[in-house]
Amino acid sequence: MLPVKRCHDESCAGAAAAAEEDLPVTAADGGSDEMAREALSLEVVWKGSERYPLMVPKYATVSSIKGLLEELTEVEAEGQKLLGLVKGRLPRDTDTLAELGVRSGTRVRLVGTRAADRLRTRAGSWQERDAGAPAIPDHPAAAATADGPVTGREHEVVSTDVRSRLDSVIKHAELRVMNSPRQGRKLVVLDMDYTLFDCKNMSGNVVEMARPGLHEFLAAVYPHYDLIVWSQTKWHVLECKITLLGMVAHPGYKLITALDISTMLDVKTIRSGRPTKHQVKPLEFIWARFQGTYTRSNTIHVDDLGRNFALNRQNGLKIRPYKRADTRTRTDTELYRLTRYLLAIARLPTLEFLDHAQWRSYR
């Protein structure tokens, strides 16, 4: 079988651009499952002793591997050097493993220093604090900032400058539209890490770290819903994930866009009686940038972190986090259940009056 690229312009960074221009993107479809599963194992060694076994498709570019390694090590991709992929030189970011003739089992040395901002640690701590937390109330009112204990306002948003900062994000954040919205469709906004993908488990084939039923789910709801992915990661990492998972040019669905951490917002909410700073995904960003198309009444936001709904609680549907893709593959049925729910509510004139907390028992 000939090696293939998923990315039109020979780089991971080109995939979205290719989709945006509606250009053909080679072999990134779900029908190429066999091709996608043709994988190589790599052992990446960092700092002499830290080892990261990876299983990646042969069409993966050096750039996409750096993106995955950034996720695992927090060493920013642009500062990484990968030694040992090819002899005697550093590979280009746009080279694929197949082009470089990399063999399975190759040991690679990662050279790079961890950046100051530790996205993984922060995300992990939010995840833990969010577990089992009660729901954030609807329509949180902006109120005075308080630094001492606060009673009776649990999960209330207390930042006073949300409006101005949100306006700034709406005005300035980059939006990469891959496909045009379709008339009359509702919108599903999907978190990436732990909702669609086990982001910390790279020891199996990356393609297989997708949540069970991922592509079937997206293809099943696509006739009724436009799709936007929103992830608390930097763009190049997010782009690598959606590209390697085959979500950029799947024949059964198209993504409208993928939003990265630059479109998220810091807020303070009352947690355990104290103002706690965390990030949220403000749906108003989407509603403003796709004005008249997506609204409060036709949008549903699926995420494993309830705190991401803080500014748009009613639109949020909390899904169980998907972790340990290697052991839970056969038992996780969340996306199949979610398919049933989204299809059941697809023809409602508005979603504004639904309590998505009851999604599992909706009839």
Ligand SMILES: [Mg+2]
């Ligand atoms: Mg998540």
